[in-house]
Amino acid sequence: MNFNIFEKRNDSQKNYQLTFGFHSLFTQENPIIISLTKPKKKIIQNCLNLLQENPKIIIIGVSDCIVKAITIVEIIKIRFAGLHQKTIIDSVYFTEKWEPLEQDLESINVDRKLNYIKIILSKVKFGAKEMENGYQAPLTIEQREKALSQEKLFQMNDISTTLITNNQNTNDTLITNNQKKCLKRQINENENENENENENEKTNQQFKTKRLKDQNLKNQKNQTNCNRSFSRKFIFHN
Numbered sequence: 001m002n003f004n005i006f007e008k009r010n011d012s013q014k015n016y017q018l019t020f021g022f023h024s025l026f027t028q029e030n031p032i033i034i035s036l037t038k039p040k041k042k043i044i045q046n047c048l049n050l051l052q053e054n055p056k057i058i059i060i061g062v063s064d065c066i067v068k069a070i071t072i073v074e075i076i077k078i079r080f081a082g083l084h085q086k087t088i089i090d091s092v093y094f095t096e097k098w099e100p101l102e103q104d105l106e107s108i109n110v111d112r113k114l115n116y117i118k119i120i121l122s123k124v125k126f127g128a129k130e131m132e133n134g135y136q137a138p139l140t141i142e143q144r145e146k147a148l149s150q151e152k153l154f155q156m157n158d159i160s161t162t163l164i165t166n167n168q169n170t171n172d173t174l175i176t177n178n179q180k181k182c183l184k185r186q187i188n189e190n191e192n193e194n195e196n197e198n199e200n201e202k203t204n205q206q207f208k209t210k211r212l213k214d215q216n217l218k219n220q221k222n223q224t225n226c227n228r229s230f231s232r233k234f235i236f237h238n
Contacts, residue, residue: 020094026058031060047121081138
């Protein structure tokens with residue numbers, strides 16, 4: 001439903017209640033009026049349940065819901081055998097009435113024109129008058145079997161698509177996990193390699209330091225021996 005009237009009046013929809021609208025035109029027939037928000041599966045199941053208890057149902061699609069209503073009817077005719085169909089395509093003029101929920105607000109009346117499709121599905125054959133325009137006979141056994149096989153094929157395709165998507169997601173997750181493991185392993189290997197290099201370098205440095213220290217001690221010892229030898233020679237000569 002279009003609420004531009006409230007935007008133009010700077011009013012809030014919450015302050016009003018719809019007392020007469022499109023639904024009010026068909027209260028006596030108690031139809032199923034298709035909405036954009038309700039899933040098709042739920043609507044179809046509801047219609048099938050009603051057909052189990054009633055001789056006929058009425059389905060109405062308004063404006064953007066006309067195509068959705070036709071699709072739902074075709075699926076119901078496939079799943080429920082022997083349904084007679086009568087289709088009425090029309091437009092209606094009516095005045096939408098909104099009553100205020102708060103004081104100091106006025107009632108709002110809005111003139112509307114809506115296009116709609118009205119489809120009657122009946123388990124009983126229509127009279128001669130009702131069969132003049134918009135009548136469709138029940139589907140034959142061959143038509144229903146063919147349609148059912150196609151519907152099952154579509155369902156299998158949907159399931160296959162879902163499985164492929166799930167498998168792809170699983171594979172992507174596995175690949176990501178494997179990549180993470182490989183990266184972690186590589187990082188650990190690099191860290192171990194760096195530790196080994198540092199350890200070897202430290203060992204080499206210690207070895208060099210010790211070697212240099214030993215060399216210094218050896219040089220000092222040689223120098224001391226030379227000094228002693230020189231002192232002896234000097235004393236003996238004197």
